[in-house]
Amino acid sequence: MKKSDFIIIGAGIVGLATALKLLKAKPELKITILEKENRLGKHQTGNNSGVIHSGIYYKPGSSKARNCRIGYEQLLKFCNQNQIDYKLTGKIIVAANQNEEIALNEIYNRGVKNGLEKLKFLSNK
Numbered sequence: 001m002k003k004s005d006f007i008i009i010g011a012g013i014v015g016l017a018t019a020l021k022l023l024k025a026k027p028e029l030k031i032t033i034l035e036k037e038n039r040l041g042k043h044q045t046g047n048n049s050g051v052i053h054s055g056i057y058y059k060p061g062s063s064k065a066r067n068c069r070i071g072y073e074q075l076l077k078f079c080n081q082n083q084i085d086y087k088l089t090g091k092i093i094v095a096a097n098q099n100e101e102i103a104l105n106e107i108y109n110r111g112v113k114n115g116l117e118k119l120k121f122l123s124n125k
């Protein structure tokens with residue numbers, strides 16, 4: 001009977017990225033990935049909006065904010081190394097009233113604290 005050091009259930013991006021990280025750390029590992037579907041990424045991974053999140057919304061200093069920034073850098077590096085096309089289109093967040101303007105300022109400040117560059121305010125006036 002073949003033995004595995006790790007068994008990962010689910011070949012979505014989380015399962016596959018986990019396997020990749022384990023193999024990069026220890027190439028000698030034997031890893032089995034169990035997938036119930038007949039192809040990879042058939043669920044959330046293959047049906048999401050395709051946005052590379054910047055982490056602008058996350059609370060500065062939180063794990064989400066930190067991991068989002070690290071993930072952003074790692075994803076771009078992975079795409080560059082593997083000739084995977086992507087577009088950094090930027091994002092426009094709109095405030096439609098005074099309350100939303102307050103929230104927009106908070107989002108802006110979060111973005112700055114989370115290390116995002118090139119943030120700027122636009123105006124319709």
Ligand SMILES: Cc1cc2nc3c(=O)[nH]c(=O)nc-3n(C[C@H](O)[C@H](O)[C@H](O)COP(=O)(O)OP(=O)(O)OC[C@H]3O[C@@H](n4cnc5c(N)ncnc54)[C@H](O)[C@@H]3O)c2cc1C
Pocket residue numbers: 009010011012013014015034035036037040041042043044045046047048049050051052053
């Ligand atoms: C509508 C939508 C839009 C999104 N947009 C974005 C976005 O723009 N940017 C972004 O970064 N994130 C986005 N996300 C989130 C992102 O897609 C998920 O966080 C990510 O794909 C989760 O990956 P996963 O591997 O955990 O799950 P999945 O991709 O769902 O993979 C789980 C895998 O496990 C398999 N599985 C389940 N049970 C078993 C079992 N018992 N045995 C064997 N296999 C099993 C499934 O078949 C599946 O292949 C979006 C999510 C949704 C739903």
